[in-house]
Amino acid sequence: MLDSTVDHMRPPVLEARALTLQYSGGGGVQAIDLMVAEGERVSVLGPSGSGKTTLLRLIAGLERPESGEIWLDGRSAIDLAPRHRGLAMVFQEQPPYPHLDVERNLGFGLRARGRAGSESRDRIRRVAASLGIESMLPRRPAELSGGERRRVVLGRAMATSRRLVLLDEPFSALDPPLRASIRSDLIALHDRQGGAIVLVTHDQAEAMAFGHRLAIIRDGSLIQVGAPAEVYRRPAHRFVAEFLGDPGASVLRCGIRVGPESARIDGLVPGASWAVPRGVGWVEAMAGRNLGEVDLALRPEQVVRLVPDRSSRLTEAPTVVARVDRVESRGPTRLVIARFGQHRVRFWTEEVSGPDPGDRVPIRLDLQTACWFDPVTGEAINPSRDGATDQG
């Protein structure tokens, strides 16, 4: 698992080591290592059933792992009951306590931990002000909107723990503008307050906007952890390339022959083989691996429709003629789904009219920034990790 971006300078709030829990019917998590530092937010992303909630429940102490360790602020927490772990968790659609006013809701966790008095009251007021619910402190949840109720539940978690807050799909029932507004208030509060937050979400844009790092989980295993831009640009595994992004990358299987002078990519450009000189980073990374085939992942922005006024800026990259299958509107841009040879690619167009289904359009494949994967293991063939010069 690739994690090049852990900040070793800040003390870890949470360290999960080789955390494993297998449910008898399948599912669970395997050998998860995750470190979250002071001041950090980590977003956990993965398909449904991949083990995201299980991971949070293990950290919270609501499930006991079969093996592995959990360290909180440098102390082993594996034998601690949930209420002694000093953390707070918010579940999907968890309501505030209906019989308590907002102030008591916010202070509930503090009181449960025997913390009352003026310091707690100050903390409640600060959290309420940060989340825009200060004027609602005397109200009951029944007198609040859905968004305000969410703010109360999140505020309670933030008031309860200044060390670690675990959030499981906390914004999922809200409409996009409200989600964004509560999310940015929560980020501002966390930046002021410190501690660490782990967020589980299905919303990729939200995960990227919220987390300093993304943790991508599949079938109970962490596949990659890193800064959002790093994970997007340099996926460690073909799964990450296809999963991350809206839409994700298209994967094109090609043949490869690396010779002394050049590498030949077969089956990419229909009826031709594409030659790339030796010395280019990704070619060198493939040399010596004895791969007969390779998977090329192309994000929509790495496929460029060629229009006459752009042709003068062409670089040396494969150009092909693709046939348009479908065009989807995405507000200011449109997504074109097109085929050439055995491949299907997606790319953006900002043109208001055309192309239309059935049109044949020339496109350029930007191999300079594309990613390559071992077709058997799915792992990235990464020039820098393989020690080759990164020219390509």
Ligand SMILES: Nc1ncnc2c1ncn2[C@@H]1O[C@H](COP(=O)(O)OP(=O)(O)OP(=O)(O)O)[C@@H](O)[C@H]1O
């Ligand atoms: N208590 C349990 N007993 C048995 N199996 C469970 C239990 N909890 C979860 N599972 C199984 O473990 C797998 C992971 O579940 P989990 O809820 O962690 O996934 P998730 O990634 O949070 O999914 P979603 O995004 O749909 O909420 C699933 O296959 C689920 O059916």
